[in-house]
Amino acid sequence: MSKQPGWKEIPIGGMVIGKGLARKYKTGSWKSFKPVWHKDICIQCLFCWYVCPDFAVPLDKDGKMCGFDYDFCKGCGLCAKICPTKPNKAITMEKE
C-alpha cells in the first residue's frame, strides 16, 4: 500500500477539492456479499440497473445488462432482491 499523506499535506476540515473524485475511492471493498449474474436465466428487464444505488450495473453498447462493476458494488443486494425471474433468480448473492 502506498504511503498516505500527512496532516500538513491534506486540505483542512475534511474538505475534498475537485470533482468526480468518488471514482478514485473504491467502495467495492466494503462488501461482504457479492451479486452473481446468471446470464442464461437473465431476461434483460434492467430492474437491477434501475435500483442499483452505486451505478455498479454497467450496460453494454446495446444497452444490455452485462455483469457488475465490483470496484463500486457495496453488496447491498437490491439487485438480487428485485430480480423477477422464477423459479430461479438471475442474480444471487454469494459470500465474498
Add this chain to the structure above:
Amino acid sequence: MPKIEALTGNDAVAYAMKQINPDVVAAYPITPQTSLMEKFAEYVADGEIDTELVLVESEHSAMSATVGASSAGARAMTATSSQGFALMWEIVYITSGLRLPIVMPLVNRALSAPLNIHCDHSDAMGGRDSGWIQLWSENAQEAYDNMIQAIRIAEDPDVLLPVLVNLDGFIISHGVENITLYDDEKVKKFVGEYKPKHYLLDAKNPITVGLLDLPDFYFEHRRQMADAMENSPKAIAKVAEEFKKEFGTPYGFVEPYKMDGAEIAIIGLGSTMGTLRLIIDEYRGKGIKAGALKMRVFRPFPKDYLIRAMKGLKACAVIDRSDSLNGISGPLYTDVQSALYRESTVPVVNYIYGLGGRDVTLAELRGIVEDLIRISRSGKIERPVTYLGVRE
C-alpha cells in the same frame, strides 16, 4: 469621528453586527440573547443593511443554517445563550471541524436544571473543548470591540476556527453603559471583505464538504485543528495591535490590573473583574499589594502570558462562575493549575461564585483578598475550593 452612546451590551453587539453586515444571519430567540437579535432584525427590516436574516425553528437549526451559509462562502453569524448553545452542541463541533470562521456572541446564562435565566458561565464552559476560540468581555465596550476583532481572528488563513464572544447575561447584555462606537467606514475597512479560498458556490472550482472521514484520515484532520489553535495567538495579537492602531484601545490575552509588585492576585472572567477593581483599589489604598488578572482569551488558553503575569505572587485565587462538578474544582482553576505545573509553586485557591445569577457582593470579594493575605503569610492552603455566597 467616533460617537458615544448609552447602549445595553446586546445593543452594542447588534451595532457591531450591523457594521460588520454579514451576508447571512440565522436567529432564534432565547433569554438573555433575545434583545440582541431583535435589535439586529430592526436594522435588517429598516433596510440599513442587506444581510439575509433567516428565522429558524431552534438553535440547532440556527447553527446548522449558519454552517450551511458559511460553507457556501458567506460571512455568517448567529447568537445564543445557555440552553440554546447546549442544543447547538452537535453543530458547534461541526463548525470547528469544518473549519468555518463563524463568529457567535454568547450571552452567558446558567444551564438547566433547575431552570434559571440569569448569568453564569456554565454554557460557555460546555464548549471549552469544542475547538472554538473564546473571547471574554468585562463590559459592553469590550463586547463590541471583541466582536470587531473576532471576525478578523476567525478568518485569518492560519486560524480558520470559529470564535465565541462571551458577555455576561443581564449584567452586560441588559445594563446600559456609555459606549464609544466607531465610524461605519472604519469598521468596514477593518473587518474587510470575506474571501474564502474554497467555498461551495464556487462552481468553477468544485469542492465537497462534510464527508465521512474514516480512521485513515480523521486523526490528521483533528491534528490540523490543534495546529490552528496553536497558531491562533499570533493572529489574536496581530489583530489586537491593528485594532489599537485604528481605534485606540489595547487588547491582550490576560489583562493585568495593578499587578506591578503585586503579591496577591485574583484571576477570573467577565464582568466581576470590573467589580473587583474597586476592591483592589481599596486594598492598594491600605498598602496591600493586591492585583487582578482578567482572562480576555480563554481558548486558546494563554499559558505563557499567565505564567509571566503571575511572577512574584505569594498567593492567588481563581474565581469560577461555573462548576465543573468533577469532584475537584471549577473549570478555570483546573486550567490555571495545569498551566502552572512545574512553572510555579505559588499557592492557588478556587472560589466558585455567582451561579444562576447569584449576586457577588463587595464584602465577599473582600473576603477573598483577606484569605489571600493569610495564605501569602502562612504559605498554607486551608481550603482549596470555596463556594462563595452559598447558604450553608
